[in-house]
Amino acid sequence: MESFKDADLSKLTTIRIGGRGDLLLFPDGEEDLVRAVLRSREEERPLLILGGGSNTILGDVKGIVVSTKKMSGIDVKPLGEGRLKVEVLCGTPLKEITSLALRENLKGIYKLMGFPATVGGAVAMNAGAFGTEISEYLVSVRFVNWEGRVEVAKKEDLSFSYRSSPFPKIGVVLSCELVLERSPFPVLEDYKRIREIRKKTQPINLPTSGSTFKNPYPEHAGKLLEKVGMKGYRVGDVAFSEVHANFLVNLGRGRFCEVLKIVGEAKRRVFEEFGIRLEEEVRIVEDSGSDGWKVL
Numbered sequence: 185m186e187s188f189k190d191a192d193l194s195k196l197t198t199i200r201i202g203g204r205g206d207l208l209l210f211p212d213g214e215e216d217l218v219r220a221v222l223r224s225r226e227e228e229r230p231l232l233i234l235g236g237g238s239n240t241i242l243g244d245v246k247g248i249v250v251s252t253k254k255m256s257g258i259d260v261k262p263l264g265e266g267r268l269k270v271e272v273l274c275g276t277p278l279k280e281i282t283s284l285a286l287r288e289n290l291k292g293i294y295k296l297m298g299f300p301a302t303v304g305g306a307v308a309m310n311a312g313a314f315g316t317e318i319s320e321y322l323v324s325v326r327f328v329n330w331e332g333r334v335e336v337a338k339k340e341d342l343s344f345s346y347r348s349s350p351f352p353k354i355g356v357v358l359s360c361e362l363v364l365e366r367s368p369f370p371v372l373e374d375y376k377r378i379r380e381i382r383k384k385t386q387p388i389n390l391p392t393s394g395s396t397f398k399n400p401y402p403e404h405a406g407k408l409l410e411k412v413g414m415k416g417y418r419v420g421d422v423a424f425s426e427v428h429a430n431f432l433v434n435l436g437r438g439r440f441c442e443v444l445k446i447v448g449e450a451k452r453r454v455f456e457e458f459g460i461r462l463e464e465e466v467r468i469v470e471d472s473g474s475d476g477w478k479v480l
């Protein structure tokens with residue numbers, strides 16, 4: 185397994201902001217990943233699991249950072265009646281599934297197009313868009329728990345909700361099984377419609393980490409941020425996008441401390457104006473104890 189000491193973590197996040205990581209590992213498969221979990225236990229070092237880094241912003245990480253980027257693969261089998269069984273490894277780009285959906289004219293899941301997630305990260309975040317979420321298609325998840333044992337859990341035994349799942353709290357997703365169904369109507373038109381909406385409403389030319397805050401139902405975080413003057417608001421080289429007020433963008437040499445300042449300012453303003461406490465969707469990881477960490 186490839187490993188690096190004192191690694192530059194900015195390359196592992198889509199917003200290109202990250203500090204130094206004590207140890208960075210790239211497991212080649214399940215055995216490597218189990219070994220990494222066992223190592224973090226034995227050495228009592230926290231472990232941070234990363235997929236595409238498209239919803240994560242990193243400070244310095246004093247522990248073991250594990251990237252699943254090399255654990256990619258997809259296996260598709262017909263189940264009859266227009267259904268497909270899809271087994272997919274955690275580090276596989278979600279795009280491989282949305283492309284499959286387009287080729288095979290599959291219902292719903294094509295709507296998760298246009299964001300640079302891995303399948304493991306999408307399951308952990310219960311990624312969703314345009315009225316659908318990845319958990320709708322899940323049958324089971326194979327994962328390594330924090331004792332280093334591999335388990336398989338059925339979807340019914342896992343609790344998924346809006347941008348939330350039991351992972352990585354209960355362990356690291358190794359792979360999952362999905363069942364996808366053919367659509368009676370062509371999905372291509374709708375796929376193109378969604379692609380156009382994304383182009384118009386999201387900052388596609390700048391490094392970004394997607395939605396910063398969850399939508400505090402029934403409100404939209406982006407609208408609230410716009411109302412309190414955060415759209416385009418800048419601290420150093422980090423700003424809320426001019427295109428989408430809930431997307432943070434890196435305008436050049438954005439730094440982690442700037443992220444903390446701008447996120448704090450946004451939360452303060454929205455609370456003072458509307459009494460609403462915004463909750464981060466993006467995982468802001470700094471030292472041990474933050475979200476996304478498993479401290480053993």
Ligand SMILES: Cc1cc2nc3c(=O)[nH]c(=O)nc-3n(C[C@H](O)[C@H](O)[C@H](O)COP(=O)(O)OP(=O)(O)OC[C@H]3O[C@@H](n4cnc5c(N)ncnc54)[C@H](O)[C@@H]3O)c2cc1C
Nearest residue numbers: 235236237238239301302304305306308311312357394476
């Ligand atoms: C341009 C853009 C548009 C976006 N649009 C959307 C959207 O429409 N809808 C949406 O839901 N999201 C969107 N996002 C956010 C992001 O793509 C999703 O949250 C995605 O699911 C994150 O996947 P990832 O692999 O990049 O995860 P990471 O950012 O690498 O990790 C996210 C979390 O998942 C955990 N994790 C990662 N891999 C595993 C694993 N194998 N096992 C256990 N835990 C794991 C991490 O520890 C972390 O807590 C967008 C992001 C960008 C940059």
